[in-house]
Amino acid sequence: MTNPLLSNWDTPFQIPPFDQITDRDFAPAFEQALTETRANIDAITADTNVPDFANTIEALERADALLNRVLAVFYGVSGADSNETREALMREFSPKLAAFTSEIYMNADLFARIEEIWHARETLDLTEEQHRLLFVTHRGFVRAGAQLQGDERDRLKEIKQRLAVLGTQFTQNLLADEREWFMELSEADLEGLPDFVLESARSAGEEKGKDGPVVTLSRSLIVPFLQFSPRRDLREKAFEAWTARGANGGETDNRDLANETLALREERAKLLGYGSFSSYKLETEMAKTPEAVRDLLMQVWSPAVAQANADADKMTAMMREDGMNGELEPWDWHYYAEKRRKAEHDLDESALKPYLQLDRMLEAGFTCANRLFGLEFEPVNVPLYHPDCRAWNVTKDGRHMAVFVGDYFARGSKRSGAWCTTMRSQQKLEGEIRPIVLNVCNFSKPPKGKPALLSYDDARTLFHEFGHALHQMLSDVTYESLSGTSVARDFVELPSQLYEHWLEVPEVLAEFATHCDTGEAMPQDMLKRLLDAATFDQGFATVEYVASAMVDLDFHSGPAPKDAMERQAELLAEMGMPRAIRMRHATPHFAHVFAGDGYSSGYYSYMWSEVMDADAFEVFKENGVFDPATAKSLEDNILSVGGTREADQLYSAFRGRMPGVEALLKGRGLDKVA
Incomplete structure (x- = not known):
């Protein structure tokens, strides 16, 4: 029988034929895709013509098309709807894929062609985007070890394969603990x-x-x-x-995995000539250096701790009123923060939540995207990987822009958190290819026949992930390697965090925050109290986040700790971590950092981007939150151009300058903290 992953998809929008794909299709499709990619790479290196952009760089862009297609489907489904078979396949694929990637990046003949084109770049008639792709490709090969020789080259291959195994195991251990x-x-x-x-x-x-x-x-x-x-x-x-x-002992304990991961990352960086893994990782980011990251985080840390300690004093007094002695503990914070929110802002989440229906918040996100960028969303009935999923055809002026898939409810087969990914990315090298974009969340599933209700934080998460989706939907570049969210890690959160601000626009909530039973709009006094409480408990939220970011940075910017948990405790003590607050992500369940390299030494990125998103939204507040010219500038200079230029150039093209930390402190209500 024909493997559906390897055949042409005669489906609406060429969406993966999930009704035909079975778990037994993934392994043979993966092996076939590896074989085809190898053959394509061999064809590039065997070409006797003088290396040029078309026969090498563009050919390399095309070489792994089938592999990307297979893996996009596999990893998209495995993260959101795992099972024993898929987990076993992930453990099998990860080291193979790491070895294969090393095989390509350490292919001496291939790198020689890229190097020849790189040195001749000023004599070539390349577009700005082609210059950028050549730069990114050459840099990627160098940073992957293309210039290493002999034992060092072999050792780097071993490290990458082992890190792939560790990252997969870390993720699966965490999912097992959460599921059990x-x-x-x-x-x-x-x-x-x-x-x-x-x-x-x-x-x-x-x-x-x-x-x-x-x-x-x-x-x-x-x-x-x-x-x-x-x-x-x-x-x-x-x-x-x-x-x-991730720290319960036994087979699912992640502590030893974290220790080994940190040691291997340090060794990897040293092999490539860097003083630390942070120095290696941050070289391609906006921050550039660990010192710049630490400076930003510490500017925020002191006022956040001061605010958190002041809030803790208030909640301790509330505990005393309840007849409880002793210290405020971490498991008390959420309870007394909720009581304090009700006392200070007359906000009760049980009264607020009926106004925040999932479907209405989706409408809100879609309507804002329509008013800002002209996008329209029409539900489509196509086979998807789980019954909870929904899909929309996204158009602009009648032109198909994307398929958007939403998978919103928590289940045991889904890893925790929320994320955006693509099952196909935008590009124009092979004709006009529009993306298939997936948002995954973990909201509570309602009883059958009842609407799904969100907390305000849930609604913010919905808007956040949709902001990432817009970055993919509006992408308009030639090369897939530069499309959508293919930008610096500390820039990628800008579109998502910026889009959160539209949830705070009073006219948006006035229209879409309607009661699930009566259909009535949120009362004006409740709306005002909700918005007035926007900075409530930001001392806590900032402290738990910055603590995690500082631990991540510390782990990677010096010698790897022999015992990550011991170093975590030491650093938090040095920083003066409030006793009633824990890190948002402690080491054994810090999937951002240990499930792969994505946010390793990069968890700070959310705050780096927040400096920009707070500053960027000021432009909209000055010109009007739905001002067409400002929205067009955001689309033209940031959302549509992917990684075709350096991130600071993209932001400066939109704003005219780079921002300072002041807007962030103001947005979190920490600007007046003593």
């Missing part, structure tokens, strides 16, 4: 829980095969439980399980 743990709740344990938490807990219980409600380690369930349960003993049990992911 749950806490059953008796009737007595339900005290104080609002209806939306009860419904989520009952739905989770059904998924776990239990007759009653349970708390799982899904953020969309455990955080509301911590916010509302007056049972301190249960909060402690749930919180400690949540923060112990």
Whole structure:
């Protein structure tokens, strides 16, 4: 039988034929794609013509088209809907793919051709985008070890393969811990829980095969439980399980994996001639150096700690009023923060949540994209990889721009967090190819027949990931290697974080924040109180984030620690970490950093981008939040051009200058903290 992954897709928008693809198709498709890519690389190196941009650089862009197609489907499905077979395939594919990548990047004949073109670049009649692709390609080969020889070359190959294995195992261990743990709740344990938490807990219980409600380690369930349960003993049990992911001993413990990963990354950087892994990693980012990252983080750390400590004092006083002695503990923070929010802003999440329906928030995101960029979204009925998924045809002035797929509900087969990926990226080298963009979230699934309700943080996550999706949908470049989100890691979060601001626009909430039962708009006084509370608890949020970013930076900017957990504790003590706050991502479940190289020494990127997004939104506030000219400038200078220029050039083209940290501190309400 024909393998559907290898055949031409005669489907609407050439979307993967998920109704035909089975798990047994992935391994033979992967092997066939490797074989085809090798043959294409061999054809490039065997070409007797003088190396030029077309027969080498563009040919290299085309060489792995089938492999990219197979892997985009496989990894897209495996991250969002894993099973034992797919996890086994990931463990099999990862080292093979690492070895294959090294094989290409260390192909001496191929690199010689690239080097010849690179040295002749000023004599070639290249476009700006072609110059950029040549630069990125040459730099990528050098940074991957193309210039190494002998034992050093062999050792780097071994390191890459081992890191691929470690990253896959880290992810699967974390997923196993998240999938296995749950806490059953008796009737007595339900005290104080609002209806939306009860419904989520009952739905989770059904998924776990239990007759009653349970708390799982899904953020969309455990955080509301911590916010509302007056049972301190249960909060402690749930919180400690949540923060112990990846550190429970046994086969799923990630601590030794983290130690080995850090040592191998340091060795890799030294082989390539860098003083530290951070120096290697940050070379291609906007920040450039570990010192620049540390400077930004510490500018924010001191006011954040001051605010968090002041808030902790207020919540400790509230504990005393409840008759509790002792210190405010980490499992108390969410509970008393929620009580404090209600006291100070008269905001109760159980009253707010019915106004934040998933479908209405999707409409809000789509409508803002329409008013800003002229995009229109029409639901389409196509086979997808899971029944929870939905798809839309995205058009602009009648022209097809993308297929957008949303997968929004938590389940045991889905890794935690939220992300955006593509199952096909935009490019024009092989004709007009438009992207298939996927947003994945972990919102609580409602009981059948009831609407999905979001917290305000959930709604922000929805807008954030949709901002990434817009970066892909509006991409308009020739080469896939430069399209969409193929930009510096500390720039890639700009479009996503910037788009979050439109959720805060009063007219957007006034139109789309409607009650799930009555259809009535959110009352004006509630809307005002919600927006007035925008900076509430930002001391906590900033401290837990910056602590994680500083630990990530510290791990990678000096000698690799022999015991990452010990070094984590030392650094947090040195920084003066408030005792009632834990890192947002402790080392054993820090998937951003240890599930692969993506955000390693790069978790700071969210804050680096936030400096820009806070500054960029000021332009919209000055000119009008839906000002056509400002939106056109954002699209032309940032969203449509991918990585065709350096990130600081892209931002400066939009804003006219680079920003300072002031707008970020103001946006988090930390600008007046003593």
